[in-house]
Amino acid sequence: MASNVNRRNLIKQVLSGSAALAAGVALPKSVMASVNESISIPVSQALKGNINHSVCRWCYSDMPLEDLCKVVKQIGFGAIDLLKPNEWPVAKKYGLDCSMCYTPGETSLTKGWNDVKNHDWLIKDYLEGIKLVAEAGYKNLICFAGNRNGMDDETGMQNCVTGLKQIMPLAEKLGVIIQIELFNSRIDHKDYMGDKSEWGIELCKRLGSPNFKILFDIYHMQIDEGDIIRSIQNNHMYFGHYHTAGVPGRHEIDERQELNYPAIMRAIVATGYKGYVAQEFMPADKDHIASLKTAIKICDV
Secondary structure (H helix, E strand, O other): OHHHHHHHHHHHHHHHHOHHHHOOOOOOHHHHHHHHHHHOOOHHHHOOOOOEEEEEHHHHOOOOHHHHHHHHHHHOOOEEEEEOHHHHHHHHHOOOEEEEEOOOOOOOOOOOOOOHHHHHHHHHHHHHHHHHHHHHOOOEEEEOOOEOOOOOHHHHHHHHHHHHOOOHHHHHHHOOEEEEEOOOOOOOOOOEOOOOHHHHHHHHHHHOOOOEEEEEEHHHHHHHOOOHHHHHHHHHHHEEEEEEOOOOOOOOOOOOOOOOHHHHHHHHHHOOOOOEEEEOOOOOOOOHHHHHHHHHHHHOO
16 A cells, blocks of 8 residues: 555656656656656647757756657657767667767867867767768767867967868768857856857858858857857858757756847747757756756747
8 A cells, every 4th residue: 555655656746847757767667657648748739840959968967868868759859969879779769860969989078179189089080970970860960179278269270170171071971060069168168269159150161161060059159259149140051050058057048047048049940940959958947857848848939
């Protein structure tokens, strides 16, 4: 009798907050069925189809990837961002796209293409990664500028061009888009070189490849330069992917932060963009899944 009571209490907790999923707890099949029922939203009712929704894996690292895939599928959107090649089979199992891929090797935000000392291992890693992405049927592969470490931005850009030109022919041949993420250097990534959209756009121009784009992180660029909608309107041809998060704090994108995400999403849609927008906020509320569902509703314009 006590076990039945406990089971009913557990189901009640899960249905009210998805707490067990958010904590990565393994649940009995009968209880998991109740969770699935509580988070299931028919695509036809919930999503308008103007924005392709994704979510960044690392923001839900407290959940097993398999559980996150179930949640993503149940909510009704089709992709997860920032997966390594060894994680792709799990996403494929659930019919999910990897909307932004990592290479198979070391992932470093601070040791990037701006330093020629990194070029040998980066070129090897990215040539392999490009082939893997193409073979998997994916499209986007992330890269990073790296920290300045006393280097001026012009030298860093020239070094990026030199190194990236060694991998772009293969990317173009196989249809893979190399996307450089811009970070803020004021709060989260001190000393990071690619901290302004102007710098990233100039890099795109110098490379002159349709297969090199900017991963425009709305959170980071709000902190370092602001004027987000104008940037999207004027420079969208250089932006190949978008990330979200609330400012300040990098938490939920609701009314507790300063960015008007519905207006930003409408600006993205107006450009004709057909790629993914990935939620990259760190949930502060206890119910992480509810936060994700709310974010999707906010962005589904």
